[in-house]
Amino acid sequence: MSPLPTSSPGVRPSEFRFRCISCGDLRETASQDFRCPQCADLLEISYPSWKQFAPSPQNLKSTWRDRRLSSKAIDRSGVWRFRDLLPTLEDASQAVSLQEGNTPLYELPECARISGVPGLFAKHQGMNPTGSFKDSGMTVAATFARRAGFRWVACASTGNTSASMAAYAARGGMRSLVLVPEGKISWSKLSQALDYGAVTCQLRTDFDGCLKLLQELVRRAPVYQLNSINPFRLEGQKTLAIELLEQLDWEVPDHIIVPGGNLGNSSAIGKALLELHELAFIKRLPKVSVIQAEGANALVRTLREAGGKSLVSVPAETRATAIRIGNPASWKKAVHVLESTGGACEQVTEVEIAQAKAEIGAEGIGCEPASAVTLAGLRKLVKQGFVKSNESVVLVLTGNLLKDPDFTIDFHRGELFPGDESLKNLRRPPVVLDATLDAVIRTLEKAGKS
Numbered sequence: 001m002s003p004l005p006t007s008s009p010g011v012r013p014s015e016f017r018f019r020c021i022s023c024g025d026l027r028e029t030a031s032q033d034f035r036c037p038q039c040a041d042l043l044e045i046s047y048p049s050w051k052q053f054a055p056s057p058q059n060l061k062s063t064w065r066d067r068r069l070s071s072k073a074i075d076r077s078g079v080w081r082f083r084d085l086l087p088t089l090e091d092a093s094q095a096v097s098l099q100e101g102n103t104p105l106y107e108l109p110e111c112a113r114i115s116g117v118p119g120l121f122a123k124h125q126g127m128n129p130t131g132s133f134k135d136s137g138m139t140v141a142a143t144f145a146r147r148a149g150f151r152w153v154a155c156a157s158t159g160n161t162s163a164s165m166a167a168y169a170a171r172g173g174m175r176s177l178v179l180v181p182e183g184k185i186s187w188s189k190l191s192q193a194l195d196y197g198a199v200t201c202q203l204r205t206d207f208d209g210c211l212k213l214l215q216e217l218v219r220r221a222p223v224y225q226l227n228s229i230n231p232f233r234l235e236g237q238k239t240l241a242i243e244l245l246e247q248l249d250w251e252v253p254d255h256i257i258v259p260g261g262n263l264g265n266s267s268a269i270g271k272a273l274l275e276l277h278e279l280a281f282i283k284r285l286p287k288v289s290v291i292q293a294e295g296a297n298a299l300v301r302t303l304r305e306a307g308g309k310s311l312v313s314v315p316a317e318t319r320a321t322a323i324r325i326g327n328p329a330s331w332k333k334a335v336h337v338l339e340s341t342g343g344a345c346e347q348v349t350e351v352e353i354a355q356a357k358a359e360i361g362a363e364g365i366g367c368e369p370a371s372a373v374t375l376a377g378l379r380k381l382v383k384q385g386f387v388k389s390n391e392s393v394v395l396v397l398t399g400n401l402l403k404d405p406d407f408t409i410d411f412h413r414g415e416l417f418p419g420d421e422s423l424k425n426l427r428r429p430p431v432v433l434d435a436t437l438d439a440v441i442r443t444l445e446k447a448g449k450s
């Protein structure tokens with residue numbers, strides 16, 4: 001059987017190179033630590049061939065639309081559907097996919113009203129196969145891991161990366177090694193890694209300690225690292241922005257607001273937007289803003305205290321455990337995105353996160369705590385006048401509500417921030433009753449009055 005071409009006729013495949021984000025060094029291959037051999041900074045994927053053969057926006061927009069009706073496995077993926085702007089595969093069957101992407105864009109009318117903006121959307125990446133945005137990057141990086149012949153893949157994680165990596169490794173016939181901080185990730189996420197067959201190590205350190213150890217490990221052992229330092233991850237995560245714009249009929253929103261942890265996702269979204277702008281898919285750029293938890297605010301401090309020139313690391317602490325990161329690897333890429341799109345960087349308190357999460361939940365959407373920083377951050381940005389009352393806003397919800405049930409249950413039972421009056425009306429504690437009709441009717445009547 002002849003291999004299936006991965007691009008449509010008339011669209012040239014994207015040949016790529018590894019480019020250092022600091023010194024611009026350009027190479028065909030990268031070493032296992034994904035660092036520049038000249039200056040040790042991070043790499044990104046670049047497409048020098050686009051200079052000569054720029055992909056045509058008109059052709060691609062219609063190709064991508066057509067693929068939505070296709071029954072081919074590769075077209076069913078909301079990541080590989082946009083493969084013309086991703087590193088090329090020789091053969092469509094190489095893709096390790098779980099039909100990721102294709103995530104919904106929801107309107108949030110009540111959250112819009114509370115925040116004081118006319119149009120508010122949530123791009124819900126928590127609706128991916130393993131429940132987080134990591135899947136869109138993992139499909140690309142796992143594909144290239146398998147293509148390079150690796151038997152083992154590995155990551156350090158606050159939970160979602162490990163769940164996603166374990167699933168894609170299993171689908172791709174590879175083994176996976178997970179390094180997570182002991183006692184600091186949710187059981188839901190840990191249970192996913194176990195079920196998908198990962199070798200799971202709970203290390204007595206934090207996320208930053210796990211990542212440091214992983215970087216040393218990949219220099220010693222033949223394992224392929226799948227953290228977002230791996231630039232293939234960010235290529236896949238770019239498709240969030242492409243799919244979002246397609247869902248908006250290529251009408252560019254004024255603002256996109258993203259949670260910030262290790263800062264891979266904000267970097268990927270920004271890279272996609274800058275590429276789409278350069279290739280004339282869009283005429284203007286949305287402002288990409290990054291929101292962090294106050295207790296894990298390395299990027300906020302890097303900008304405020306060092307003008308974005310050097311990283312200010314912090315000892316990280318937050319109940320939004322997905323973003324409990326004090327030494328973000330992709331900080332330079334994120335600073336570049338903020339500077340080139342004109343976005344803001346803000347921090348929000350633990351109470352603000354809990355409140356925003358309950359408000360998103362009350363719209364029937366739900367998300368994990370780390371995702372809710374976006375709505376809490378939007379409130380702040382509106383108050384500061386950075387987001388104007390006539391501007392459109394998209395929040396990127398990164399993880400599913402079911403990723404961290406302990407947080408949600410503690411919140412509604414009143415065990416999280418007890419006594420905080422601002423949260424009172426949002427709590428919906430379960431009630432234990434005798435199994436009588438009277439008791440249920442009384443509860444119904446009481447709830448009807450509140």
Ligand code: F0G
Nearest residue numbers: 157158160161261262263264265398399
């Ligand atoms: N939201 C969720 C739900 C996450 O899991 C993460 C990161 C982020 C936001 C932050 O994204 O790191 O690209 O800035 N989770 C990682 C993990 C680090 O290991 O699962 P980022």
